[in-house]
Amino acid sequence: MGRHSDRARETLLNSAEELFALHGIDAVSNRAIAERAGTANHSAVTYHFGGREGLMRALLSRGRAEMAARRAELLDAGSAPPTLREIVTGHILPWTEHLASLPVPSWRARFLYQVASVPSGAEALRESAAQSMRLEEILPGDLPELREVSPNVLSSRARILGGMVMGICASYEGQLEQGEARGTWLSVGYFLVDAAVGLLAAPVTHPTEFVTRGSPPAFPL
Amino acid sequence: MGRHSDRARETLLNSAEELFALHGIDAVSNRAIAERAGTANHSAVTYHFGGREGLMRALLSRGRAEMAARRAELLDAGSAPPTLREIVTGHILPWTEHLASLPVPSWRARFLYQVASVPSGAEALRESAAQSMRLEEILPGDLPELREVSPNVLSSRARILGGMVMGICASYEGQLEQGEARGTWLSVGYFLVDAAVGLLAAPVTHPTEFVTRGSPPAFPL
């Protein structure tokens, strides 16, 4: 058995993540990924992952287990019943902590931002998202901070969070690579928590019955 | 001079907008755009727009004048000095009103969401964005609602707004096409204004020095 295969797979995944993050999913060919990985085997992606779908699956599963564990840990440590801020923190901080654990430069945030944005990537995300909880389904309806927010509005607001977190993290990751970053991943996390709480609990001046769903798919925090 | 050329250009632009919105910028070839436009001239995009850049420029300039005028109109009608809500309203409502003015189905919101997300599109957006004002540069530092929000945090929060508006509008536009939409474009606009005000004015629990900039480029509201 080739134990080397793990190394080759890792190299391919890293190359793909970087190229996808920098140029977008659809702008990168399997051949380019293989070349970036340093191999002359232009069918490497097909060989190791069975094709584009397998590659995306492998990329999307990276770090999923750690983040899920960390989320459970944070939510356990909070008060019972948890406050809105605790719930939001439990969903956002595992994410920024995960990004903080990666060597600099990293491309994970920017890659996932691309995945969530582009139709071809969103398709791959759908199956993966099913394995993760969505914040909109987790928020209890009886939180005191959200008493004035109707379920429709709350659900629609929760949909915004994924894109918000992804976008800010992608931006910060880019700054980190350029050496222009101020602050830390943890400060980014708290910034996002503040913003998310303000967003979710904002006063409703115009009640509305519209509800967002479908594309773009909310990124599963 | 071919007066027909205007019609051909319009058809090409509509085809491109639709295909870009549904499949993403990088997943659509110039040939596919020409075919969708009903012409057998597979070089139509090059002939009428000089290439991909010209096509993107033409697409991005659509509706810009109307929206700018409407924005000025709304901001003029508000109180002096304007409140935070008035400023935000003046930047968001022209946008939802513009979308409301398009026939159903439309693809503009989804197209622009793609442009703002994908690197290749973001590049095209940069020059266009320079012609539009950015909300982060418009927000006065002395608004009473934002007294507790430091400039760094405020600037970073303002960056979120573009993606938020684009994402929600893209989602609603899709629902509209599917016949699943509840509410109106106007209600979407007020929903976004509420969310934006809550986001910008949210209490800051952890002061931070990080500032977002660079990619993803904030969509110029």
Add this chain to the structure above:
DNA sequence: ACGAGTTTACGCCAAGTGTCTTATTTTTGG
């Protein structure tokens, strides 16, 4: 050290793309 199994290298092909050229058709101004 050897041979089976795994990984890599690389050639080949059909399909698709952008660009450039050349007819052919359509439109316009006189």
Add this chain to the structure above:
DNA sequence: CCAAAAATAAGACACTTGGCGTAAACTCGT
């Protein structure tokens, strides 16, 4: 109505891509 201009159609070409097949190189247990 007619010629000039513009628009469309369609061919040629170089290039890239994904998929497939085969040969070489490598790894590992024995």
